[in-house]
Amino acid sequence: MYEKTENILKMAKESNTAVISFVCIDYIMARTVVCAAQATNTPxxxxxxxxxxxxxxxxxxxNYATMVKELAKDVTVPIGLHADHDFSYESIVNTINCGFESVMIDGSMYDLDANIALTRKVVMKARESGVCVEGEIGHVxxxxxxxNNKADSYTKADAAEKFCRETGVNSLAVSIGNAHGEYIETPLLDMKRLEEIHAATNVSLVxxxxxxxxxxxxxxxxxxxINKFNLGTEFIGKYFDAVSDFSIENKNNPDPVKIINLATYVESRLQPYAEERMRTLCHF
Ligand SMILES: [Zn+2]
Structure with missing residues (x-):
């Protein structure tokens, strides 16, 4: 069932766990996540x-917002819909108008005061329609x-406290030794810093x-x-691998419409991965 992310975050917080937010580029990936969630009974x-x-x-x-809500109708487990990094007030308003009830405004490239001003403006607008907002300070x-090794851009607990208090965000993305994409070396999260941020704030950390x-x-x-955990690079990489294998396996298949089987093939390859991540990491 479709569920507002605000409620899913609340469930994660109460269970002292995190929900996985999968970057899905299309219907195949979105359907995979919904089916894996149902199979593992995990939001x-x-x-x-x-x-x-x-x-x-x-x-x-x-159509993405409609697609996710439609897919969620077929299952009993809570499925949330969220829009990741967006950088301007205007584009967030458009995203909300398109049916998203959960958005991220990323002002982390600005100084703290400018980030607060932008994020607060988005939160004020979002609140009119009950939309959940994620912010970011420090810079991922x-x-x-x-x-991920550049401690200058890590989130500071006192700044996080001020940011949450002045913006009213529902959740906060933190920089504690994490970074986007493929790591060069195994990352080491700064747990002490995370504890300090957690103690200084009362929102869900991401x-x-x-x-x-x-x-x-x-x-x-x-x-x-940490109540929400974003997973993209690895998931998308597995999609590529599955498409590559499909292509090899069907190289000599004379069926002119063989591509029609791509979606179910990819899904059968991605779903075990998504299920494994949920079973290992999410403890609702
Ligand atoms: Zn991100």
Whole structure:
């Protein structure tokens, strides 16, 4: 069933665990997550990365929101819909108007005051329609540039407290040794910093850049206030591998419409992965 992310985050907080928010570029990935959630009886989120609409054209905002809500109707487990990193007030308003009840405004490239001003403006607007907002302070950079080792951009507890108090966000993405993409070396999360941020705030904390962080670190982080965990790179990589294998296996298949089997093939390859991640990491 479709569930507002605000309620899923609340469930995760009460269970001292995290919900996995999977970056899904299209129907195949979204359906995989919904089926895996049902199979494991675990709440999950399907997350749109807005650039995939604007740049990669893998989907549209309105049809993505409708698609996820339609898929969620077929299962009994809570399924959330969320829009990841967006950078302007105007585009967030558009995303909300397209049916998203959960968005992220990323002002982490600005200084604290400018980030607070932008995020607060988005929260005020979002509240009019009960939309849940995720913010970010400190900056989660790129794993390929080893940004996860750059402590200058880590989230500071006092700034996090001020940010949450002045913006009213529902959740907060933190930078504690994590980064987006494929890590060069195994990352090491700053757990002490996470504890300090958790003690200073009362919102759900979010960990971006989940691909490649060892499970023991993830589970430790979930016990210290991380209630949402974004998984993209690894999941999308598995999609590519499945398409490659499908292509090889069907190279000599004379059926002119063989491509029609791609979706079920990819799903059968991705679903065990999604289920394994949910069973290992989510303890609702
Ligand atoms: Zn992110």
């Amino acid at each position: 999950a989120m399907v997350m749109l990365y807005p650039e995939h609409v604007a740049v990669n054209h893998t989907t549209g905002f309105e 950079g790129a794993a390929s540039a080893a940004d 960990l971006h850049g989940g691909s490649g962080i060892p499970d023991n670190q993830l589970l430790a982080a979930f016990s210290k206030g």
